[in-house]
Amino acid sequence: xxxxxxxxxxxxxxxxxxxxxxxxxxxxxxxxxxxxxxxxxxxxxxxxxxxxxxxxxxxxxxxxxxxxxxxxxxxxxxxxxxxxxxxxxxxxxxxxxxxxxxxxxxxxxxxxxxxxxxxxxxxxxxxxxxxxxxxxxxxxxxxxxxxxxxxxxxxxxxxxxxxxxxxxxxxxxxxxxxxxxxxxxxxxxxxxxxxxxxxxxxxxxxxxxxxxxxxxxxxxxxxxxxxxxxxxxxxxxxxxxxxxxxxxxxxxxxxxxxxxxxxxxxxxxxxxxxxxxxxxxxxxxxxxxxxxxxxxxxxxxxxxxxxxxxxxxxxxxxxxxxxxxxxxxxxxxxxxxxxxxxxxxxxxxxxxxxxxxxxxxxxxxxxxxxxxxx
Amino acid sequence: xxxxxxxxxxxxxxxxxxxxxxxxxxxxxxxxxxxxxxxxxxxxxxxxxxxxxxxxxxxxxxxxxxxxxxxxxxxxxxxxxxxxxxxxxxxxxxxxxxxxxxxxxxxxxxxxxxxxxxxxxxxxxxxxxxxxxxxxxxxxxxxxxxxxxxxxxxxxxxxxxxxxxxxxxxxxxxxxxxxxxxxxxxxxxxxxxxxxxxxxxxxxxxxxxxxxxxxxxxxxxxxxxxxxxxxxxxxxxxxxxxxxxxxxxxxxxxxxxxxxxxxxxxxxxxxxxxxxxxxxxxxxxxxx
Numbered sequence: 001x002x003x004x005x006x007x008x009x010x011x012x013x014x015x016x017x018x019x020x021x022x023x024x025x026x027x028x029x030x031x032x033x034x035x036x037x038x039x040x041x042x043x044x045x046x047x048x049x050x051x052x053x054x055x056x057x058x059x060x061x062x063x064x065x066x067x068x069x070x071x072x073x074x075x076x077x078x079x080x081x082x083x084x085x086x087x088x089x090x091x092x093x094x095x096x097x098x099x100x101x102x103x104x105x106x107x108x109x110x111x112x113x114x115x116x117x118x119x120x121x122x123x124x125x126x127x128x129x130x131x132x133x134x135x136x137x138x139x140x141x142x143x144x145x146x147x148x149x150x151x152x153x154x155x156x157x158x159x160x161x162x163x164x165x166x167x168x169x170x171x172x173x174x175x176x177x178x179x180x181x182x183x184x185x186x187x188x189x190x191x192x193x194x195x196x197x198x199x200x201x202x203x204x205x206x207x208x209x210x211x212x213x214x215x216x217x218x219x220x221x222x223x224x225x226x227x228x229x230x231x232x233x234x235x236x237x238x239x240x241x242x243x244x245x246x247x248x249x250x251x252x253x254x255x256x257x258x259x260x261x262x263x264x265x266x267x268x269x270x271x272x273x274x275x276x277x278x279x280x281x282x283x284x285x286x287x288x289x290x291x292x293x294x295x296x297x298x299x300x301x302x303x304x305x306x307x308x309x310x311x312x313x314x315x316x317x318x319x320x321x322x323x324x325x326x327x328x329x330x331x332x333x334x335x336x337x338x339x340x341x342x343x344x345x346x347x348x349x350x351x352x353x354x355x356x357x358x359x360x361x362x363x364x365x366x367x368x369x370x371x372x373x374x
Numbered sequence: 375x376x377x378x379x380x381x382x383x384x385x386x387x388x389x390x391x392x393x394x395x396x397x398x399x400x401x402x403x404x405x406x407x408x409x410x411x412x413x414x415x416x417x418x419x420x421x422x423x424x425x426x427x428x429x430x431x432x433x434x435x436x437x438x439x440x441x442x443x444x445x446x447x448x449x450x451x452x453x454x455x456x457x458x459x460x461x462x463x464x465x466x467x468x469x470x471x472x473x474x475x476x477x478x479x480x481x482x483x484x485x486x487x488x489x490x491x492x493x494x495x496x497x498x499x500x501x502x503x504x505x506x507x508x509x510x511x512x513x514x515x516x517x518x519x520x521x522x523x524x525x526x527x528x529x530x531x532x533x534x535x536x537x538x539x540x541x542x543x544x545x546x547x548x549x550x551x552x553x554x555x556x557x558x559x560x561x562x563x564x565x566x567x568x569x570x571x572x573x574x575x576x577x578x579x580x581x582x583x584x585x586x587x588x589x590x591x592x593x594x595x596x597x598x599x600x601x602x603x604x605x606x607x608x609x610x611x612x613x614x615x616x617x618x619x620x621x622x623x624x625x626x627x628x629x630x631x632x633x634x635x636x637x638x639x640x641x642x643x644x645x646x647x648x649x650x651x652x653x654x655x656x657x658x659x660x661x662x
Contacts, residue, residue, distance in 0.1 A: 022396035026636040046421035098628040191402050196418045205438040268423035271404050363400045
């Protein structure tokens, strides 16, 4: 089988797709990742053959412009977030559609797998008459309709109405975390994944004190600084070992660090999180679901975008405590972490959810179902 | 579930073992690849996190990280009772006796010299460095050339060429002929892809492998001392014209594809060593 994966710019859209891509490659299938911008390099650095579907576009500049115009930081109103998100992802999809259509004509995949925001994937598969499969990356969601509806490029292909539903949807959210009971599509195990790198030797050993991971994602460089400082201050006085990952972001201004905090520019969370007793983060889908799959209780300081929604779901499930990031005092954060480390039920519940996730069909199982699509 | 793999600092070793590492990752295992510090970036480029180590450091590392399984290319006895799996793939290597609890072998049996050690077979997956996909424009035969070889006369064959002088091992899937110097990974990659080979063996080990490839009917060989550009072009032209080698290569590729995939082998191994699949491996023992 030939599987074409596709994701819009942004590492968060890309990394969740690799476990299925790897399962396909190691089952002998042909795989290609169609993306653009900085994601091209990130895909090549994950061992997956990649094709740039908008090579003539200065994606970085365009993406920055769209980011400024449709910034979701601090936006908590869902309708505004959907509208701005629609504009942004439709613009990116219009830029990528021609390249995606051309690549499908040449490479002739049997199926297209797309991130829910990569609406060009659904359109291009529809134009080629091959099945499209939505690959969830967190809480269950359909194809991001506001972007699909706002695309203009499909009209050049004589497509008056956007296609409706994909042939299948892969749902990576454990049912018990899906508190709104959406349960969409075929269940698949969530496999934590981020950019691979070296694990510092000291992190391979079991900690003598509880280890707390702190990360505020890769796109929150300036926005995360205040929350980060409060978190560091909160943990300074506790008998814990703190590992702070900057997630590859530059521009963090943290100031002087207490002796129990160690910083890394970047850490492979798939092997770091499982040895942690708690994680303090911003509520990005990758970290939220990575912690869920690793059985680690969470303190979440959401900033904007999908983060409050992710936080809500894991708080409802009893594996996380949410702290409003604008008003986050060190004392509040410290109290939340102490609660997770103490006698609260969060730890046991987190382990329960991790078991639930691990018992769901694996990416290989999902692949077997995809192979049966017409 | 934690799997620790070791990788000797060479690209063929990495590309040969990466499909198994991916299969563990995709099934939800934590995976670390122990390798030499300066080779770690190459391993990371396959999407795999690393832990820097040397031969002596492996035991300490196993003691610290406490993996459920160790998959080693050159197994050393383990200090604690961790199941040890030896991973083999290289048809040019002579398997020695092993301390391992299990041997997994990706080498196609036809290419193995005599070996009595019972093994769990695994399908070889043809991998190389992932780069941007080239899109072919011409409807011409495609010839892949791996390494520095006398191929100056190939251009007149009316074919398209991919020169992989740095040996990054990525054979395009629709290649018609692979020309190489007897490199083990190129040989098995071409086999798994069902592509006939023209081999100019560089070493005596490579020459022995080339003999076995020729005996299987999937390769033509050319001694290095008589291999000039004209003769290489002649052999490649033969492979492009007469389809016997191609047919045999496709047959053998089907046999390879019938072996258990790495994704299946990971499940077999988990069952065999009773690694509990549901639930995270978590015994941090840190009471606050």
